[in-house]
Amino acid sequence: MDLHFDTHELVGLVKSFEDASGGPMVKDVEKVVFMGAMNIKRDAARRISGHPHFRGVPGSIDFDMYRSLRSPAAEIGPNHAKPQGNIAHIAENGSPTSAPMPFMTPAGEAEEPKFAKALEGLAAKALG
Numbered sequence: 001m002d003l004h005f006d007t008h009e010l011v012g013l014v015k016s017f018e019d020a021s022g023g024p025m026v027k028d029v030e031k032v033v034f035m036g037a038m039n040i041k042r043d044a045a046r047r048i049s050g051h052p053h054f055r056g057v058p059g060s061i062d063f064d065m066y067r068s069l070r071s072p073a074a075e076i077g078p079n080h081a082k083p084q085g086n087i088a089h090i091a092e093n094g095s096p097t098s099a100p101m102p103f104m105t106p107a108g109e110a111e112e113p114k115f116a117k118a119l120e121g122l123a124a125k126a127l128g
Contacts, residue, residue: 028122030065030072036115037063037074043107044076051101054091056084061104077104 045058060082064075078088094100 025122025126026072028125029119032115032118032122033072033074034065035118036111037065037076039114040076040104040107040111043110044103047103047107048088048091048101051091054084054088056082057088057091057103059083060085060088076108 041061041063045061048054049058051057057078060078060080062077062079062082062085066073066075078085080086088104090098091101092104
């Protein structure tokens with residue numbers, strides 16, 4: 001399950017303001033990334049909850065925040081150390097005997113425009 005948002009231009013713009021002003025924007029970008037990750041986690045859990053065979057999957061969805069070379073980032077998905085986290089890919093992608101029931105990808109796609117709008121808001125704020 002790999003979903004990437006192509007927001008490098010927005011992040012680059014925000015980063016240029018961060019570099020020019022000594023770094024105050026990085027905390028704001030981290031907040032936007034955190035909120036986006038939290039929204040995806042909650043939406044994905046909501047989408048898969050109630051399924052009789054994957055009852056533990058909603059509780060296994062987790063995320064990790066880190067700072068990449070370019071900007072703050074988050075990795076979101078089922079934690080294999082939690083109950084049923086290691087079988088969540090079967091629900092997302094299906095198997096030879098069961099159809100896929102995507103929950104991570106639609107949650108990420110639903111969050112993408114909100115995430116981009118939040119980054120645009122940061123850029124507008126930095127412009128004054």
